[in-house]
Amino acid sequence: MDESSLRLLEAGNDQDFVRLLKEFNSKFEQQFTPVGLDSDLYRRLWYVVMERLRNPAATSTHQACLSTIRILSRDKSSLPEVVDKEQLSVIVKLAGLVTEEEALERLNQQINYDVVTEAQKCLSNLVYNSTSIQRMCCVNSCIPGLMCRLKTFRDPELPHTVKYFDMRLLFLLTAFCADIRPKLRSEYHGLTYLIEILDLSLKTAQEEMEIHSYGGYLCQVIFKDEEGEVVNEVLKVLYNLVLHIDKTSPDEEEYAHCLRLSTILRALILSTCTTAEKTDTLHSNTVNLLLVMPPAMYDELLPSMPQAGGNVMCPPPVVTTQPLAGATAQVEAACFTEVDDGESGHNDGSGCEYDGRDMTAIIQLLDFLDARINAPGQSSNKSLMPILTLMVEMVQANRIIRKFVRLRVLPPLRDVSKRPEEGNTLRNKLCTLMTSPLHDLKHLSANFLFILCKESVDRLIKYTGYGNAAGLLASRGLMLGGNKPSVDYSSGSEDSDTEEYVRVRDMVNPVTGRYEPPRPSPLEGMTDEQKEHEAMKLVNVLDKLTRNNIIQPCRIGEDGKPHPVSSVLELQEGMGIRQPPQHNNDSD
Helix, strand or coil: CCCHHHHHHHHHCCHHHHHHHHHHHHCCCCCCCCCCCHHHHHHHHHHHHHHHHCHCCCCCHHHHHHHHHHHHHCCCCHHHHHHHHHHHHHHHCCCCCCHHHHHCCCCCCCHHHHHHHHHHHHHHHHHCHHHHHHHHHHHCCEEEEEEEECCCCCCCCCCCCHHHHHHHHHHHHHHCCCCHHHHHHCCCCCHHHHHHHHHHHHHHHHHHCCCEEECCEEECEEHHHHHHHHCCCCCHHHHHCCCCCCCCCCHHHHHHHHHHHHHHHHHHCCCCCCHHHHHHHHHHHHHHHHHHCHHHHHHHHHEEEHHHHHHHHCCCCCCCCCHHHHHHHHHHHHHHCEEEEEEEECCCCCCCEEECCEEEEHHHHHHHHHHHHCCCCCCHHHHHHHHHHHHHHHHHCHHHHHHHHHHHHHCCCCCCCCCCCCCCCCCHHHHHHHHCCCCHHHHHHHHHHHHHCCCCCCHHCCCCCCCCHHHHHHCCCCCCCCCCCCCCCCCCCCCHHHHHHHHHHHHHEEEEEEECCCCCCCCHHHHHHHHHHHHHHHHHHHHHHHHCCCCCCHHHHHHHEEEECCCHHHHHHHHHCCCCHHHHHHCC
């Protein structure tokens, strides 16, 4: 936009005005950074466009004007100089965000939803890029208008794009302006209306698929693209509103809302979208919302199984065995038996039913965790933290979930021929995360497995190996043994050893967690002096590595945590090694 074009905009007719704006919009439509206009040209272009938007007789130019405002609103640094309350109110009204009284007055007026959508996009950009505009939108008609239109989402004539950008704008406002969240919950009854939208979306998708619910719980549905986009935005708004609810003691109204929402979230966990990427987004937003729900709500994810005749969609367990050729050694044959995450049979975690409950939602969450670990480039705090944190909270808060997940993740051991971190099962992948350089992931994955083991040190070492568990044991002061669990777990045993494991149990290396066949001791045939000499050689090597700052030797203190020693020679006190005579030092 040069000087001559701007002058023509300021003085030209509607036809020239629209033509020049369309040229400008077409040029910068896909450029999501500031257009680079001179500050004076930027300001003049903004004002001439806003003047047209104020003119009710120039409605034919409004859509082009709003497209230009949307492009100009990408410049964060220039917005405070050009936007004031009056100009913002013009865009808010063009977006149809008015009070209930004004909405009733406009009831019989024809609405141009293309203009409404462009105005919504402008507001989204403005709110995202300016803190002053965020504050203005909290006190003008923006919030009342959004909540008023929220009540009309059942209207089939209301376009999905309008619903989507309404929810997008409400998400931005609740994310940036925490002080409006209590008002939305109490004064505007936001939780009630937002939960209604989710319920309506699920029922609409059910009707389109011509499926029915059983036992009051929604069956799996497939969302169309537009409906799925709205649902995702609603979930993000609900996250912001539920975030500050007291998880330990919600009030009566909050508890009722969370109770209803939990049932809907279960249905969303079981639902899909048209593509795997969109399904992942849906499940990710659902997991995030579950994470801020009171733990008492987790039980709502486990409905009682339907009576005879009810159908539960659940993939059958797959059990594969691969016997070792020949019959030379029964012990080694036991090590190489491969099975999946559970044993076939009733109530063993291999099906969808456990203790009379439908565990399909928990299976889906475990599959989501597995998919997140497998995704290339996704082994990061951002992608894995929410689902790992949720699983930790679930198994800690709900006994049925913990017992079922343990059967899925830590089934009775059979194949101990490989290290715990080697393989494709969820246990193998979590053991790998236990030594991740990302501290939070390492801590969460170790804590998850530790809780599944009912905080038993011996059981954790059995399933993960001492090498993988050392970090958790050191941080908790458990390197000398276990303390009393922080939670009162059930007393019933859930860890009966299989025959295959019992045969090789005494030959499993506790450090690596794998079976190692018997082999001769390297000290066999040595005299006591030779053994002492080899021990001192090891001490000298450790001392050299310590002095070069390659390693830091430690001793386990009374608190069960490692404490560094200043010299390797201090380790001799605990090893019972006698310093050899000086004249023997040259016998290497």
